[in-house]
Amino acid sequence: MANDPLLQPFQLKHLTLKNRLMITSHEPAYTEDGLPKDRYRAYHLARAKGGVALTMTAGSAVVSPDSPPAFGNILAYRDDCVPWMRRLADDCHAEGCAVMIQLTHLGRRTRWDRGDWLPALSPSHAREPAHRHYPKQLEDWDIARIITDYADAAERMQSAGLDGIELESYGHLMDAFWSPDLNTLQGPHGPQSYDSRLQFTFDVLEAIRARVGPEFIVGIRYAADEVRPGGITATDGIEITKRLKASGQIDFLNIIRGHIHTDAALTTVIPVQDQPSAPHLDFAGEIRAQAQIPTFHAAKIQDVATARHAVATGKLDMVGMTRAHLADPDIVAKIEAGEEDRIRPCVGANYCLDRIYMGGAALCIHNPATGRELEQPHHIDPAQTPLKITIVGAGPAGLEAARVCTTRGHAVTLHEAAPHPGGQIRLTARSPRRAEMMQVIDWRMAECERLGVTFHFNSYVEPEDITTAPPDVALIATGGLAAEDYLPENNDLAVTPWDILSGDAAPGRRVLVYDEAGDYAALQAAEHLAEAGAEVEIVTRDRAFAPEVMGMTLTPAMQALQRLGVATTVMWRLDALARSGNALTATLGSDYGGAATREVDQVVISNGTRPLDDLYFALKPLSRNLGEVDYTALREGRPQTLAPNPSGPFRLFRLGDAVASRNTHAAIYDALRLCKAL
Known part of the structure; x- marks a missing residue:
């Protein structure tokens, strides 16, 4: 470990960072009334306790x-953010973790009908597609005021005890001044030269330095190449980098490559499943080599090996593993313990960021404690009384239940009817673009095997298998089956996405895929069909296409569907299906x-799943709790004590899609919050 490049300290000005792993600035949307209160602090503190050297708060704390x-x-x-930031910084510092914050003016990357309903600003009236807002073009008094706002915000962060700040300059106001096609101002801040394009940046830096002094750490995260016509080029990026260095005002660079004006563009900056890992690492290394300034970077650096390579080869000084730390806050601790193989992997599902951009808070698809640190544990406490627990089903819910229960010290036996674990995830992962999802299962299997869970595969459980030698607790995680009951009649003329993906149904030539669920199943089936040569149309009654998939994750799927010529039709529903000779007539309403x-020869209906719950209902009248869950106790993290049938020999609960059709995160969250208190 002493020779591990990732565990070497790094000297950033006066600040000694204890290793080379950091969490780059990101906004998990845990604020309350715009303030980083206890939930926000607990999230960063968990990662500080896990050993990360530097945590950067705020994907863009706004200055105006x-x-x-x-x-x-x-x-x-706001001045009242200072005490909250001070508490966060103090707690993280106590764990040996440095704390910084990213400051910005969002410019056109927001909307006028939020906050105080003030017009968003930009150096031109050009609309940002992602937020669909036409900004006001900056006036001279706007520029002067915002420069002061930056300085005020920096001073607040210094007074809160933070180690430094980072200015955000990609897709926001500052870099819009740099951009040849977004800056149409006249005068000293216009686009006519590098001097004028960078004038606002240097005015901001000078104002900040006048407040915080020369020793406070100030860096910048910026697009050194926007990779778009009319935008900031790599040549521009090199020149801007040289000028930033020559100013003497910048202590570190945090390199971005790409632009973020659309969902598709954003996924090139922050890649998701089915996109390359670390696609901009070499580019960041080239900037570092030319600039000779401490250089940070993050972009789908999911694994420790890639991070180690980045430092060992001199491409980066600090490696950002931000989404990876949402999945596992203890990455550094596990490296130090020689347990890299136990790191919970980031699977690139992007549930975290997609939720933010849809107005929710960041959640990891397979670590339900992230963002819930005040209620849910990253580290499971042992139980006072060991129990005998039987689990049926080795999908994500069943495996998480087994992991948590065994960590608690309970004796766990798990039965799975299939020859392999995985449940619906195994079917999902048959699509190459979603193959990473199997890591959700693989990691849990490895943990369960390490902990000593007893597995029985090819094991179909009958009620008497539970009642003959009853456990203390039976957990039913049998999942669901694809729903086949959407239409009032003739459902037998349609197939499900599962039939297509499993190969149980051969692809047709002209296929209508009706998507009632709005999730990934219809997209995967449509892509599989189109790759087999079918002419495919996806129809949905929703006014937004695939609303449960969300923007960034939808991008690679849409790229494939459009490449394959799949048609998409919104705001129509499938009302009836009838045979017409050798074809099918689909009636749309x-x-x-x-x-x-539509005249087609195959119809696929995606309508979620129905619980596979026969075993649960057979056992329910025999159980002590009659299957009832005390939701108040569940929410408050207390044990389940309901016993309406006190003579029942076991308690009975069901998890995940055995309850209702939901998603992977919900299934795993079910298991964690129930089992942590068993």
Whole structure:
């Protein structure tokens, strides 16, 4: 461990960072009234305790009221954020972790109808597609005021005891001044030269330095190449980097490559499943080599081996593993303990960021304690009384239940009817673009095997298998089956996405995929069909396409579907299906009154799942709790003590899709919060 490049300290000005792993600035949207209160602090503190050297708060704490929060941003223009930031910094410092914050004016990357309903600002009226807002073009008094706002915010962060700040300059206001096609100002801040394009940046830096002094750490995260026509080029990026260094005002660079004006563009900056790992690492290394300034970077660096390579080869000084730390806050601790193989992997599902951009808070698809540190444990406490627990089903819910229960010290036996674990995830992972999802299962299997869970595969459980030698607790995690009951009649003329993905149904030539669920199943089936040569149309009654998939994760799927010529039709529903000779006639209706038909030879209906719950209902009248869950106790993290049938020999609960059709995160969260108190 002493020779591990990742565990070597790094000297950043006066600040000694204890290792080379950091969490880059990001906004998990845990703020309350724009302030980083206890939930926000607990999230960063968990990662500080896990050993990370530097945690950067705020994916863009806003410096001005006319930069209204777009996704739960910290309001750095308010004095009352200081005591909350001070508490966060003090707690992380006590764990040996440095703390910084990213400051910005969002510019056009927000909307006018949020916050105080002030117009968003930009050096031009150009609309940002992601937020669909036409900004006001900056006036001279706007520029002067915002420069002061930056300085005020920096001073607040210094007074809160933070180790430094980072200015955000990609997709926001500052870099819009740099961009040849977004800056149409006249005068000293216009686009006519590098001097004028960078004038605002250097005015901000000078104002900040006048407040915080030369020793306070100030860095910048910026797009050194926007990779778009009319935008900031790599040549521009090199010149801007040289000028930033020559100014003497910048202590570190945090390199971005790409632009974020659309969902598709954003996924090139922050890649998701089915996209390359560490795609911009070499580019960041080139900037570091030319600039000779401490250089940070993050972009789908999911694994320790890649991070180690980045430092060992001199590409980076500090490696950002931000989404990886959402999945596992203890990455450094596990490296130090020689347990890299136990790191819970980031699977690239991007549930975290997609939720933020849809107005929710960041959650990891397979670590339900992330963002819930005040209620849910990253580290499971042992139980006072060991129990005998039987689990049925080795999907994500069943395996998480087995992991948590065994960690608690209970004796766990798990039965799975299939020859392999995985449940619906195994089917999902048959699509190459979603193969990473199997890591959700693989990691839990490895943990369960290490902990001593007893597995029985090819084991179909009958009620008497439970009642003959009853356990203390029976957990039913049998999942669900694809629903086949959408239409009032003739459902037998349709197939499900599961039939297509499993190969149980051969692809047709002209196929209508009707998506009632709005999740990934219809997309995967449509892609599989189109790759087999089918002419495919996806129809949905929703006014937004695939709303449960969300923007960034939808990007690679849409790229594939459009490449394959799949048609997408929104705001129509499938009302009826009938045979017409060798073809099928699909009758479409609309919530808005329309009517249409399609002549096809195959119809696929995606309508979620129905619980596979026969075993649960057979056992329910025999159980002590009659299957009842005390939701108040569940929410408060207390044990389940209901016993309406006190003579029942076991307690009975069901988890995940055995309850209702939901998603992977919900299934795993079910298991954690129930089993942590058993």
